[in-house]
Amino acid sequence: MPRKVSILGATGSIGQNTIDLIHRDLDAYDVVALTGAGNIAQLAADALALDAEIAVTAHDHLLGDLRDALAGSGVEAAAGAQAITECASRPADWTMSAIVGAAGLAPGLAAAAQGGTLALANKESLVCAGALMLQTASDNNGQILPVDSEHSAIFQALIGEDIAAVERVIITASGGAFRDWPIEKLAQATLDQASSHPNWDMGQRITIDSASMFNKAMEVIETKEFFDVTADQIEVLVHPQSMIHALVGFVDGALMAHVGPPDMRHAIGFALHHPNRVHLPVERLDLAAIGQFEFRDPDDRRWPALSLARQTMAAGGMTGAVFNAAKETALDGFIAGQINFVQMAEIVEQTLDDMTEHSGLIHDTMTLDNVLQVDHLARKAAQAAINKRAG
Numbered sequence: 001m002p003r004k005v006s007i008l009g010a011t012g013s014i015g016q017n018t019i020d021l022i023h024r025d026l027d028a029y030d031v032v033a034l035t036g037a038g039n040i041a042q043l044a045a046d047a048l049a050l051d052a053e054i055a056v057t058a059h060d061h062l063l064g065d066l067r068d069a070l071a072g073s074g075v076e077a078a079a080g081a082q083a084i085t086e087c088a089s090r091p092a093d094w095t096m097s098a099i100v101g102a103a104g105l106a107p108g109l110a111a112a113a114q115g116g117t118l119a120l121a122n123k124e125s126l127v128c129a130g131a132l133m134l135q136t137a138s139d140n141n142g143q144i145l146p147v148d149s150e151h152s153a154i155f156q157a158l159i160g161e162d163i164a165a166v167e168r169v170i171i172t173a174s175g176g177a178f179r180d181w182p183i184e185k186l187a188q189a190t191l192d193q194a195s196s197h198p199n200w201d202m203g204q205r206i207t208i209d210s211a212s213m214f215n216k217a218m219e220v221i222e223t224k225e226f227f228d229v230t231a232d233q234i235e236v237l238v239h240p241q242s243m244i245h246a247l248v249g250f251v252d253g254a255l256m257a258h259v260g261p262p263d264m265r266h267a268i269g270f271a272l273h274h275p276n277r278v279h280l281p282v283e284r285l286d287l288a289a290i291g292q293f294e295f296r297d298p299d300d301r302r303w304p305a306l307s308l309a310r311q312t313m314a315a316g317g318m319t320g321a322v323f324n325a326a327k328e329t330a331l332d333g334f335i336a337g338q339i340n341f342v343q344m345a346e347i348v349e350q351t352l353d354d355m356t357e358h359s360g361l362i363h364d365t366m367t368l369d370n371v372l373q374v375d376h377l378a379r380k381a382a383q384a385a386i387n388k389r390a391g
C-alpha cells in the first residue's frame with residue numbers, strides 16, 4: 001500500500017529536498033497535499049509531477065495563477081492560511097512540516113491532530129508551543145520526529161538509551177557567515193553577506209539566523225521542548241565544519257556523536273523511513289581526507305542570542321512565543337533595512353522586557369489561541385522597538 005504523504009512548505013529548501021527523496025520512489029507514496037506561498041510555478045510543477053490531491057498557496061491573490069497552472073489536471077487548488085491548515089488536517093501517514101516561521105504552527109498542529117507521523121523541520125512551532133505540539137500528537141496516537149539536523153542527530157544517538165542516563169546534550173553550530181569577523185564590524189554586515197551560509201544550502205531566513213546565532217538559540221529551546229532534558233544540560237559548541245551535528249553525553253562519560261555531511265536529505269530520509277534505515281543519496285564522508293574536526297566555545301559577546309534563549313527558557317510559560325515573534329520581526333526589520341545586524345538581538349532583548357507587562361497571558365494555559373495572542377502582542381512590541389530605532 002502506498003503511504004499517504006503531505007508536504008507543508010513544499011517549495012522551500014526542506015520541501016524540495018523532501019520531494020527529491022519521494023520522487024526517487026514515487027510508487028511508494030500517494031501525495032495528499034503540497035503547500036507553498038509565492039513560488040506558484042514550483043508548487044504547480046511538483047503537484048503535477050507527484051499527482052497530488054491538492055496544492056495550496058498561502059497567498060489568496062495567487063489562487064488564479066495556481067488554478068491556471070493546474071487546469072485540467074484534476075489537482076485541486078486552494079489559497080490562504082486557513083486552506084493550508086485545512087489541507088494539513090487531511091488524513092496522511094506522514095507529513096513534513098517545513099513552512100518557515102510561526103506560520104507553520106497552526107498547520108503543524110492540524111497535522112499532529114490527524115495522527116500519523118509529523119516530520120518536524122519547523123522549529124518555530126516547538127519554540128512557540130512545544131508542549132501543545134507534543135500533547136496534540138500524543139492525544140491522537142501520532143508521533144513527531146525531529147528533522148532539524150541537530151535534533152535528528154540527538155534522536156538517533158538516544159535510540160535504545162535511557163534518558164535518565166543522559167548527562168548533557170551538545171548541539172553544534174557552524175558559527176554562520178560572521179564566525180571570524182571582528183565583533184565591531186558586525187553592525188555593518190549587509191543582507192547579502194548575512195544570507196550566505198558557509199556549509200548549508202537553506203532558505204534565506206534560517207541562513208541569516210545562523211549568522212546571528214538565533215538559529216542555534218531557537219535550537220536550544222527546541223532541544224529542551226522535544227527531549228526530556230533541562231536547560232542546564234544543553235550546551236552549544238561551535239564546529240565550523242558542520243559534520244558533527246550533535247553529541248549526547250552519558251553519565252558514564254561516553255559521548256555519542258552523530259557525524260555526516262551537511263545534507264538535509266539524511267535527516268529527512270531518516271524521518272521518512274524510521275524505524276528502518278534505507279540507502280540515502282548523501283555523500284559518504286572520507287574522514288582521512290577531512291583530517292580533523294575543529295571545535296570552539298561560542299562567544300557570548302559575538303552571539304548574544306544564546307543568552308537570550310537561556311533567559312526565555314528560565315521565564316517559562318509562553319515566553320518562547322515572545323522570543324520567536326520578536327526574532328521574526330527583528331529579522332524582517334533587518335531584511336527591510338530598518339535596523340542593522342547587531343540591533344536584531346537588541347530588539348529581542350527589549351521585547352522580552354517590554355512583554356513582561358503581559359505576564360498573566362504569557363503564563364496562562366497554552367492553547368493555540370493564547371499562543372497566537374502572545375505572538376501578536378510580541379510582534380507589535382518588537383515593531384515599536386524597531387520604529388523607535390529607525391525613526
Ligand SMILES: NC(=O)C1=CN([C@@H]2O[C@H](COP(=O)(O)OP(=O)(O)OC[C@H]3O[C@@H](n4cnc5c(N)ncnc54)[C@H](OP(=O)(O)O)[C@@H]3O)[C@@H](O)[C@H]2O)C=CC1
Nearest residue numbers: 009011012013014036037038039058099100121122202203
Ligand atoms: N533549510 C534547512 O536546511 C533547514 C530548515 N529548517 C527549518 O525548516 C523550515 C523551512 O526552512 P527552509 O526550507 O529553509 O525555508 P524556505 O524559505 O526555503 O521555505 C519556506 C517554505 O515556506 C513557505 N512559506 C513562506 N511563507 C509562508 C507563509 N506565510 N505561509 C505558508 N507558507 C509559507 C515557502 O513558500 P514559497 O517558497 O512558495 O514562497 C516555502 O515553501 C524553517 O522552520 C527552518 O527553520 C530546519 C533545519 C534545516
Ligand SMILES: CC(=O)[C@@H](O)[C@H](O)COP(=O)(O)O
Nearest residue numbers: 148149173174175176210215
Ligand atoms: C541544517 C540545520 O539543521 C540548520 O539548522 C543548521 O544547523 C544551520 O547551521 P548553523 O549551525 O550555522 O546554525
Ligand SMILES: [Mn+2]
Nearest residue numbers: 148149150219
Ligand atoms: Mn539545525
